[in-house]
Amino acid sequence: MRSQSFELKELPIKIIWAVVFLTIVGLIVLRSISQHHPGGVLQNPFSKQFLFLIPAIICMIGIIYIPRFTIHKYSYTVYAIGIIFVILPFFGSPHAGTYRWLNMGLPFGIQPSEFAKVFTIIALARYLSDHNLQMKHFTATIIPFLLVLVPTAIVMNQPDLGTAIVIMTPVLPMLYWSGARPFHLFLLLAPLLSMLTAFHNIAFTVWTIVLGMTIIIARPKRLLSLGLFFGNVFLGLFSPFLWNSLTIYQQNRILTFINPEKDPLGAAYQIIQSKTAIGSGGLFGKGWGEGTQTHLKFLPVQESDFILSVMGEELGFVTVSLVLVVFGYLIAQVMKQSYFSKDRFSSLALIGFATIFMAHVFVNTAMTVGLIPVKGLPFPFISAGGSFLITSYMMIGLILKLSVNYTD
Amino acid sequence: MLKADNIVSFHQYLVAIGITWLLIIVLLARFFQIQILGHDRYQKKANTNRIRKVTTTAPRGLILDRNGQILVDNLPTYVLTAIPGELSEKGEKFGIISNIIGLDSITVSKNYKKYYRGRFIPTRLAKDLTFHQISKLEENRLNLEGVYYQQFPERYFPSKVRASHILGYVKEVDKPIRNSLDDKNEYELGDMIGWNGLEKKYESYLKGKRGVYFYEVDAFGREVGYVTDLPPQNPEPGQNIITTLDINVQETLEKLMEGRRGVILVGIPETGEILGAVSAPDYKPDLFTGLMLEQEWKNVLNYPEKPLINRFNQGLYPPGSIVKMVTAATLLNNPEFDPYGERKCEGSYQIGDRLFRCWWIQGHGKMNLTSAMLNSCDIYFYKSIHYFDLDKLSNSFRAFGFGQPTQIDISGESSGLVPSISYMNKRYGRYGWSKGALLNISIGQGELLVTPIQVFNYVNLIASKGKAKVPHFVMVDRLPENVQPDFESDLWDRIVLDMRAVIAHKNGTGKSAQPNIPGLKVFGKTGTAENPHGEDHAWFTGWAEYYDQKFSIVVLLENGGSGGTVAAPMAGMVFSQIIHHQEMAAEL
Numbered sequence: 001m002r003s004q005s006f007e008l009k010e011l012p013i014k015i016i017w018a019v020v021f022l023t024i025v026g027l028i029v030l031r032s033i034s035q036h037h038p039g040g041v042l043q044n045p046f047s048k049q050f051l052f053l054i055p056a057i058i059c060m061i062g063i064i065y066i067p068r069f070t071i072h073k074y075s076y077t078v079y080a081i082g083i084i085f086v087i088l089p090f091f092g093s094p095h096a097g098t099y100r101w102l103n104m105g106l107p108f109g110i111q112p113s114e115f116a117k118v119f120t121i122i123a124l125a126r127y128l129s130d131h132n133l134q135m136k137h138f139t140a141t142i143i144p145f146l147l148v149l150v151p152t153a154i155v156m157n158q159p160d161l162g163t164a165i166v167i168m169t170p171v172l173p174m175l176y177w178s179g180a181r182p183f184h185l186f187l188l189l190a191p192l193l194s195m196l197t198a199f200h201n202i203a204f205t206v207w208t209i210v211l212g213m214t215i216i217i218a219r220p221k222r223l224l225s226l227g228l229f230f231g232n233v234f235l236g237l238f239s240p241f242l243w244n245s246l247t248i249y250q251q252n253r254i255l256t257f258i259n260p261e262k263d264p265l266g267a268a269y270q271i272i273q274s275k276t277a278i279g280s281g282g283l284f285g286k287g288w289g290e291g292t293q294t295h296l297k298f299l300p301v302q303e304s305d306f307i308l309s310v311m312g313e314e315l316g317f318v319t320v321s322l323v324l325v326v327f328g329y330l331i332a333q334v335m336k337q338s339y340f341s342k343d344r345f346s347s348l349a350l351i352g353f354a355t356i357f358m359a360h361v362f363v364n365t366a367m368t369v370g371l372i373p374v375k376g377l378p379f380p381f382i383s384a385g386g387s388f389l390i391t392s393y394m395m396i397g398l399i400l401k402l403s404v405n406y407t408d
Numbered sequence: 409m410l411k412a413d414n415i416v417s418f419h420q421y422l423v424a425i426g427i428t429w430l431l432i433i434v435l436l437a438r439f440f441q442i443q444i445l446g447h448d449r450y451q452k453k454a455n456t457n458r459i460r461k462v463t464t465t466a467p468r469g470l471i472l473d474r475n476g477q478i479l480v481d482n483l484p485t486y487v488l489t490a491i492p493g494e495l496s497e498k499g500e501k502f503g504i505i506s507n508i509i510g511l512d513s514i515t516v517s518k519n520y521k522k523y524y525r526g527r528f529i530p531t532r533l534a535k536d537l538t539f540h541q542i543s544k545l546e547e548n549r550l551n552l553e554g555v556y557y558q559q560f561p562e563r564y565f566p567s568k569v570r571a572s573h574i575l576g577y578v579k580e581v582d583k584p585i586r587n588s589l590d591d592k593n594e595y596e597l598g599d600m601i602g603w604n605g606l607e608k609k610y611e612s613y614l615k616g617k618r619g620v621y622f623y624e625v626d627a628f629g630r631e632v633g634y635v636t637d638l639p640p641q642n643p644e645p646g647q648n649i650i651t652t653l654d655i656n657v658q659e660t661l662e663k664l665m666e667g668r669r670g671v672i673l674v675g676i677p678e679t680g681e682i683l684g685a686v687s688a689p690d691y692k693p694d695l696f697t698g699l700m701l702e703q704e705w706k707n708v709l710n711y712p713e714k715p716l717i718n719r720f721n722q723g724l725y726p727p728g729s730i731v732k733m734v735t736a737a738t739l740l741n742n743p744e745f746d747p748y749g750e751r752k753c754e755g756s757y758q759i760g761d762r763l764f765r766c767w768w769i770q771g772h773g774k775m776n777l778t779s780a781m782l783n784s785c786d787i788y789f790y791k792s793i794h795y796f797d798l799d800k801l802s803n804s805f806r807a808f809g810f811g812q813p814t815q816i817d818i819s820g821e822s823s824g825l826v827p828s829i830s831y832m833n834k835r836y837g838r839y840g841w842s843k844g845a846l847l848n849i850s851i852g853q854g855e856l857l858v859t860p861i862q863v864f865n866y867v868n869l870i871a872s873k874g875k876a877k878v879p880h881f882v883m884v885d886r887l888p889e890n891v892q893p894d895f896e897s898d899l900w901d902r903i904v905l906d907m908r909a910v911i912a913h914k915n916g917t918g919k920s921a922q923p924n925i926p927g928l929k930v931f932g933k934t935g936t937a938e939n940p941h942g943e944d945h946a947w948f949t950g951w952a953e954y955y956d957q958k959f960s961i962v963v964l965l966e967n968g969g970s971g972g973t974v975a976a977p978m979a980g981m982v983f984s985q986i987i988h989h990q991e992m993a994a995e996l
Binding site: 129130173176177178179275276277278279280281282283292293312316317320321324325327328331332335336338339341342343344345346347351354358361362365366369371 | 411412413414415416418420421423424425428429431432434435436438439440442443444446447449450451453454455624
């Protein structure tokens with residue numbers, strides 16, 4: 001058996017370069033925003049991000065030196081501790097009406113929900129790799145689902161819809177990776193679609209037809225198929241009642257997405273300003289530090305949620321495309337490592353992390369260009385935000401660690 | 409167990425990679441749509457988003473008298489504003505402010521609410537602050553964070569005359585006013601607009617052009633700098649207007665009319681220029697400037713003598729005997745009329761069952777046109793006009809400009825009333841009125857109503873033998889066409905001679921209008937008009953000739969009594985003062 005040490009040159013260097021590139025672009029954009037930032041030198045987003053890079057990189061390197069079997073062995077323990085960690089903010093005082101932040105006497109707050117992304121994937125990967133599951137059976141998907149639902153439910157109550165969605169997303173590709181039938185994944189998604197389409201008559205009709213056809217093609221047992229079909233239809237019919245149980249804040253976000261003109265100074269204002277910033281940037285942008293929408297503060301939460309709009313305005317379509325392509329490349333590289341990985345645990349964890357990144361990129365980007373409702377989600381490596389930067393680097397650390405093909 | 413083998417197939421790997429790139433492409437396509445295809449649209453939007461147009465007030469033009477003396481000027485006053493977003497502890501600050509400027513703090517906070525337009529837009533708290541008050545506020549600078557002041561030019565009246573009905577006043581443009589304007593885009597809320605008198609009539613000259621500059625603002629509306637590629641345009645001050653008024657004449661008239669009720673107008677007959685005009689009682693010209701308490705306004709409005717009414721172009725009065733020259737002209741224009749033919753005045757004259765009296769109950773005895781004029785005998789005119797058609801008389805009145813606006817350059821002018829046959833038929837029915845109406849009108853009574861400015865134009869026309877220009881207050885290049893009564897030269901001479909007789913003859917009713925100044929000849933006619941409001945109105949109208957100069961005059965004293973004893977001496981005083989001032993000026 002080889003020792004714990006490994007050759008650094010075995011690390012997938014392409015992933016590292018992609019991360020370095022994205023981090024530098026992020027710092028460049030943050031530097032522009034920070035030009036006219038009030039407050040001290042260390043208070044501006046650029047300096048903060050720069051300082052947070054230090055613990056982030058330390059975490060990443062530290063993780064690389066943790067033996068793979070240790071990660072595997074303590075994954076459930078970390079999951080349990082993590083869940084407690086995520087519940088902790090509820091015992092503190094709310095911050096802007098939410099329980100996202102944990103104040104531990106540090107000069108900055110910590111968002112435990114960020115770390116939930118990491119430990120959920122590790123626990124899920126362990127569960128799915130440990131049990132030689134009969135994934136062809138639908139029932140096998142229930143426990144992995146519960147593993148994900150616990151942190152998701154907690155985070156959703158903070159409330160933080162965006163992060164909750166991101167935590168939930170990896171379960172689908174991970175189940176797919178471990179051999180679940182696409183039909184079963186479809187059945188997992190079906191209730192969600194039933195609920196969403198229920199608010200629109202035509203959409204709901206089309207959905208019930210698609211649902212029925214899929215069930216007929218997949219040919220499950222007759223009783224099951226009837227149960228599935230009517231279960232979904234009834235869920236759809238009940239969802240207006242569920243809707244009423246949502247908080248006004250959650251309802252408003254969904255509503256303004258459906259009709260942005262309805263609330264031009266609320267969430268829709270943010271989308272309109274974001275699109276204006278991006279659109280006015282054009283092919284090459286207005287130039288670094290020249291973004292009028294950005295610097296005249298028309299653009300909201302520009303250092304985190306809408307940082308891509310700043311990039312679009314100042315550095316143009318060229319830079320935005322480059323960043324998105326580099327990100328696609330990064331994710332594709334992680335997936336490649338996952339495919340070539342020798343053990344199932346690593347493979348599953350890698351596809352999980354790839355999905356987390358993809359979910360962040362897609363949700364954040366789609367939000368800034370008005371494709372989906374406003375979700376408070378940052379763009380990995382580029383948006384300012386300490387906890388998320390550290391989480392991202394931790395995930396990269398894990399990706400690098402699990403990518404290295406050697407046997408313990 | 410870590411021993412579990414990776415079971416991912418190439419097919420699964422391809423699906424995952426495919427979905428990843430598909431999502432990236434969707435996002436790229438969306439960016440392409442917004443950034444490349446929608447670039448122009450968003451570019452435009454981004455520009456209007458950040459550039460705010462700010463305009464600055466242009467100072468109004470000055471109003472000068474005919475010699476260049478300033479009647480209306482601009483005085484820089486200060487407006488106190490607050491930026492709501494920077495204002496904390498409002499109540500406390502309003503308290504400090506009200507202590508300093510002596511306005512109660514409820515008014516200050518009322519203003520604040522009234523003018524509030526946004527968190528970073530200056531909101532007016534008080535206006536018309538003096539430099540002294542501003543310096544006191546400046547001492548409290550530290551306690552008044554978020555409170556600012558701006559200079560604001562206000563109308564100011566530096567001369568010794570009031571001339572309030574002529575000059576008029578300006579008003580602050582508010583929303584209803586702005587909406588009622590035709591050229592509403594030229595005004596902003598808080599601007600001043602001429603609302604009366606010359607300020608209104610010559611608004612387009614006086615108002616000037618606003619300056620424009622462009623600010624870059626942030627999303628909160630805070631100004632962050634100028635826009636370099638849109639240069640600012642400085643405001644263009646309004647043009648000054650030179651009036652026909654003479655400060656000295658105006659002052660004389662105002663002093664004379666103090667405590668009286670009526671009108672006095674002085675001008676130059678040929679040119680129609682008005683040297684002085686008073687409608688008494690009047691008000692202080694700065695009544696509408698600055699702070700006006702509601703009570704003060706109510707007092708002005710409800711004052712029984714109605715100082716706000718501009719009597720010289722809005723007041724309608726029976727003219728009495730001063731219009732006898734119209735009747736005389738009507739008579740003289742008829743070739744069968746003999747001005748030397750005598751008619752006997754026995755103090756009364758009966759038509760049908762109505763008895764018409766002369767003002768001189770005992771009767772004037774035998775009268776011809778001249779003696780009837782100088783005695784102002786009514787019976788002579790009744791008897792002479794008796795067989796005339798009413799329309800013939802009313803056409804003469806119209807020829808002298810009665811019954812229609814004179815087109816003087818102050819708005820709100822009344823037309824007066826010259827009854828014609830059709831008017832009488834309409835009002836009283838075809839058989840509801842009689843010859844008596846004609847007789848009444850011939851001596852300036854009955855339904856006939858005139859404005860003093862019409863009388864002024866009428867006397868100008870006589871003095872200039874029909875060539876007078878429209879009466880006006882401002883020196884302008886082009887005047888509207890005046891009426892042109894077309895009579896033979898003999899006829900004019902005859903009337904002028906008779907008007908001289910009214911002053912010069914020992915029995916003339918207007919003899920007290922002649923001051924004892926060598927070379928000065930006064931022509932005129934008195935009038936004592938019966939009216940339903942009590943005592944008779946006293947009238948005098950005429951002109952003075954002094955070498956090559958002529959000064960026409962109209963004096964009206966509401967319920968003043970006899971024109972000969974009250975109005976004529978005032979005219980005499982005016983003439984002597986004008987000449988006196990001229991001599992003084994000549995000596996200097």
